[in-house]
Amino acid sequence: MFAFDYQRPAQIADAVAALAADPEAKPLAGGQTLLPTLKQRLAQPSALVDLSRIPGLSGISAIPEGLSIGAMTRHAEVARSALVRTTIPALADLAGMIGDTAVRNRGTLGGSLANDDPTADYPAAVLALNATVVTDRRSIAADDFFRGLFETALKEGEIITRVDFPKVEKAAYAKFRNPASRYAMAGVFVAKTAAEVRVAVTGAGQSGVFLWEEAGSVLTSDFSPQAVADLSLDPSDLMSDLHGSAEYRAQLVKVMAKRAVASIA
Ligand SMILES: Cc1cc2nc3c(=O)[nH]c(=O)nc-3n(C[C@H](O)[C@H](O)[C@H](O)COP(=O)(O)OP(=O)(O)OC[C@H]3O[C@@H](n4cnc5c(N)ncnc54)[C@H](O)[C@@H]3O)c2cc1C
Known part of the structure; x- marks a missing residue:
């Protein structure tokens, strides 16, 4: 790995400011993709901005249209959530099929979507369910979010905060x-x-x-x-x-x- 700074802001505004101040800095979620990328020296960010201590980025709640899931919510939490299981059970099934126990305990919804691996599971649910990806600055419809291999509509320094999933039959x-x-x-x-x-x-x-x-x-x-x-x-x-x-x-x-x-x- 190359040397890098590590920051752990307590507020989303501080994370946004840290990323805006340094175009070479990157958000860190569960590190399931980012850390192996650093170990293989495929990326060299100047700083990692850890999102794990920011209140409100994690958790699952009912909204009138369906479900809202915070970007830092781990796959394991979605897989075992009674609320997800009763509202959109297929989403809980999908989360339970990701990787293995270790990956599900660290990997996050926001990290998976921002990374947009062509073989990742969540993008299929987000697109089929016509979900809305909400960031620190706007809402992006699923149809406009995925742009190709490892490419999304996210701008430099933009942070996914949650995803809103509508209920379906x-x-x-x-x-x-x-x-x-x-x-x-x-x-x-x-x-x-x-x-x-x-x-x-x-x-x-x-x-x-x-x-x-x-x-x-x-x-x-x-x-x-x-x-x-x-x-x-x-x-x-x-x-x-x-x-x-x-x-x-x-x-x-x-x-x-x-x-x-x-x-x-
Ligand atoms: C062994 C192994 C097996 C796996 N198997 C599967 C599988 O079967 N199916 C599957 O779908 N996935 C699989 N994964 C991927 C895993 O599900 C993680 O979700 C994914 O790697 C993203 O990891 P993370 O959430 O820890 O994000 P990180 O690795 O921390 O970050 C990934 C990227 O997203 C950016 N980022 C993170 N959070 C945000 C945010 N909120 N806003 C903006 N940018 C952000 C980071 O800067 C980085 O570029 C596997 C991973 C491993 C290591």
């Missing part, structure tokens, strides 16, 4: 894990409201998480596993690597979508 997440890393090789989140069905796919797209619009529109008129089984996903925009070809991933996505729908149809 039904939702489910099905994931095919990479057996070594446990990240998704194909993760499909299906969310059904009275008006439409949204299907978001992680782990497979060359440009990160994406909405599978064809599946969404077919499921809007016929919410059944068979409706997905009859579709085929074009592999040309999918990832191909040592873990699997684009064609294999296209098939995995279809199977995961079918499983997700079957679990709630």
Whole structure:
């Protein structure tokens, strides 16, 4: 690791000011991605601004539209939350599928979204549920938040404070894990409201998480596993690597979508 300063502000305004004062500083959440990146010398921030002691960044609460989850809320807390389980159970299921116990006890919702790994789980839920990412300065609709591989709409020094998830009629997440890393090789989140069905796919797209619009529109008129089984996903925009070809991933996505729908149809 390179040498860096460490700051642990007690207020969000102080964290924002520290990041604004030094463009090379970075927020630190649970360190699950950031610290390995530093150890591998892939990043060299001048300072880490630890968000863990800022009140109000962590916790889960009911809001009229659904659920509000603080950016510093750990995956384990979401997985075991009775409130999440009764309001959007698929979100608790998803959080419980992330990594292993150690990762779930340290990793955070905000860190996962800011990092926007193309194989991370939360982006699929945020996109399918049409959630709102709230930062220290604005609200960003999920459709505008994810911009590509490890790229989001966040500006330099902008801090995610919470994510607001609307209630849906039904939702489910099905994931095919990479057996070594446990990240998704194909993760499909299906969310059904009275008006439409949204299907978001992680782990497979060359440009990160994406909405599978064809599946969404077919499921809007016929919410059944068979409706997905009859579709085929074009592999040309999918990832191909040592873990699997684009064609294999296209098939995995279809199977995961079918499983997700079957679990709630
Ligand atoms: C072994 C292992 C297995 C894993 N498996 C999975 C998996 O199966 N599925 C999955 O989805 N993920 C997986 N992860 C990732 C994990 O879920 C973490 O959520 C993710 O790495 C982010 O970590 P963190 O929250 O600790 O953020 P950090 O590592 O602290 O930060 C990550 C990035 O986000 C920025 N950041 C952090 N918080 C904020 C904020 N509030 N606002 C703005 N920027 C912020 C940081 O500056 C940094 O650039 C795995 C990680 C490991 C180490």
